[in-house]
Amino acid sequence: MKNGLVLEGGAMRGLFSAGVIDVLMEHGITFDTLVGVSAGAAFGCNYKSRQIGRVIRYNTRFARDKRYCSTSSLIKTGNLFNAKFCYHTIPDELDVFDRKTFNENPIKFYVVCTDMYSGKAVYHLCERADGDTMEWIRASASMPLVSKPVKVGDSLYLDGGMADSIPIKFIIKSGCERNVAVLTQPRKFTKQKSSKLSLLKLSLRKYPNIYNTIKNRHLDYNLSREFLFEQEKAGRAFVILPDEPLPIGRIEHDPDVMRATYKLGRDAANKRLRELEEFLSGE
Secondary structure: OEEEEEEOOOHHHHHHHHHHHHHHHHOOOOOOEEEEEOHHHHHHHHHHOOOOOHHHHHHHHOOOOOOOEOHHHHHHHOOOEOHHHHHHHHHHHHOOOOHHHHHHOOOEEEEEEEEOOOOOEEEEEOOOOOHHHHHHHHHHOOOOOOOOOEEEOOEEEEEHHHOOOOOHHHHHHOOEEEEEEEOOOOOOOOOOOOOOHHHHHHHOOOOHHHHHHHHOHHHHHHHHHHHHHHHHHOOOEEEEOOOOOOOOOOOOOOHHHHHHHHHHHHHHHHHOHHHHHHHHHOO
C-alpha cells in the first residue's frame, strides 16, 4: 500500500507543519507521495530535500529582514514576500537548498496552485529542483491581494489554497491508500466567508472564475475537512493538527513566536509518533 502526506497551508501557521515534518524526518518516516498547498508547498519541499531544521532556521533568521517579507517589498515589487530574495537569494546563497537530494529522492512531490483563468486547482508534479519548480512553489504560496500572479508556462497562478486547501481526494486518486494530513487549524475550526470579498472582487475583476472560487472557498474548505475526518474515522487517514488556535498570524516577524509555533508542531508529532508508525505499517 502506498502512503501519502498532505500539508495544508496557512502562511506562517505552516511553521506548525514544519515542526511535524522535521520529527518525521528525524525518525526516518517516508512517504510515496507528498502534496503541499501554499506554505505546505514552500516548506514541504524540504521534506524531499531531507533538510531537517531548514524551515525554522531561515524563517527566524530573516524574520525582521525587509528583503524577506515587508510592506516595502509589497510596494516596490507587488509581493509581500519578495520573490527574488525568498526563492533565489535564500535557497541559492544564504541557506542553500539541497537540489541534489531533492532530485534523487523518489518521493513524488506535488504542489497545488489555482489557475487564474479557470479558477480550478492545478496539481503540478515537481520532479527536479530547477527554476520552473521554484516558480510553481512560489505560485502555490502567492496569496491574493499581497502577491502578483505567477506566470508558469501558458497560464497565471495564485495560492493553491483557494481551490483545494486540503487535497485529500487528489492524493487518494493518485493511488495512496494510507494518508497522513497535517492541518494548521484545530479540529473544531470552521472557516467563515472572507471579509475581503469586495477588495478581492476589485483586484480580480479580470478573472471572474477565480473570484467565484474564492467566494465559495469557505464552503469547499469545510467540506474537505469533513471528508478528511470521515477518512480518519474509517482508518484510512491520520490527522495531525493543533489542539488550540496557533499563537501566530498569517504574517509574523517575531522569531520567538515562530519558534513557539514550530515547537507545537514537534510536540504534536512526538506525542502521536508511535500511533503514526502503527498506522503507516498497517498494524
